[in-house]
């Protein structure tokens with residue numbers, strides 16, 4: 322939706338854009354655009370252009386659309402959190418210099434442009450291809466550190482839920498760490514092939530969808546008896562032809578604000594042995610976590626979709642655990658804005674991804 326107010330132009334019609342904007346007198350009211358999702362979703366990403374120097378007051382239409390350090394704002398190349406100290410989730414002010422554009426979002430967005438930057442940065446260390454073609458006609462990217470003769474597969478998946486941008490920075494950090502470990506001669510990395518599916522819902526990422534809790538269900542609940550999304554069907558076919566042991570992490574982010582939303586955690590299911598596996602991973606993460614402010618937290622979920630024996634809309638990790646080749650498959654949650662009281666940036670998320678990879682490789686047999 323585009324709205325013009327005097328010399329101010331607000332829009333969401335760009336890749337990863339999302340938002341509903343109402344201009345009322347001197348105030349802009351901003352809400353997230355739910356589209357085909359349901360429930361308490363939080364993602365929005367808008368851009369504002371002004372002809373004259375402008376201070377724009379943006380009021381949020383509902384609670385929990387703003388992290389503790391305000392929106393992430395971008396004037397030049399990089400997003401930064403707008404506030405140096407924590408504040409309420411009711412409103413924020415944007416300064417827009419004459420003739421410039423400011424982007425603002427609930428999180429630090431990550432779309433095809435950012436992924437292309439990662440691809441350039443890693444260069445020939447990675448092999449890139451398409452797993453399949455999405456419903457929207459886009460390639461669903463697959464990234465490998467190739468070693469087809471290796472003994473095992475390290476599988477990383479991300480963006481089953483389109484809006485969970487910070488998970489992509491975690492994924493970058495995990496891949497980079499794997500590449501570094503192989504280069505340095507790490508025995509486990511050298512006998513493993515890394516396969517990553519960085520954007521399972523590539524259309525949703527491009528369109529700026531929430532992606533979570535889609536109607537009738539989203540990409541991460543598409544691992545039941547039949548799959549409706551091309552990316553999920555293709556991943557299932559790929560692993561049907563796999564003969565090596567599989568160690569898998571599915572990367573997610575939770576909500577924006579609140580105690581459970583502002584720390585990383587490992588999600589455990591009620592599957593036999595899964596709580597112990599998740600606890601071991603959690604202990605390794607905590608030992609390596611430089612932030613060391615109470616560590617990650619183990620969550621035990623017994624929802625039907627999170628069980629490998631589920632006959633309904635189970636999630637990716639639960640489906641993976643149902644395969645005989647799988648040795649480990651866990652959902653990881655990393656925050657969208659704040660980690661234990663501190664604002665998080667891409668570098669923090671990449672650091673977390675690196676310790677996640679080191680911890681996972683420690684658990685490999």
Ligand SMILES: [Zn+2]
Nearest residue numbers: 482485573574
């Ligand atoms: Zn998610």
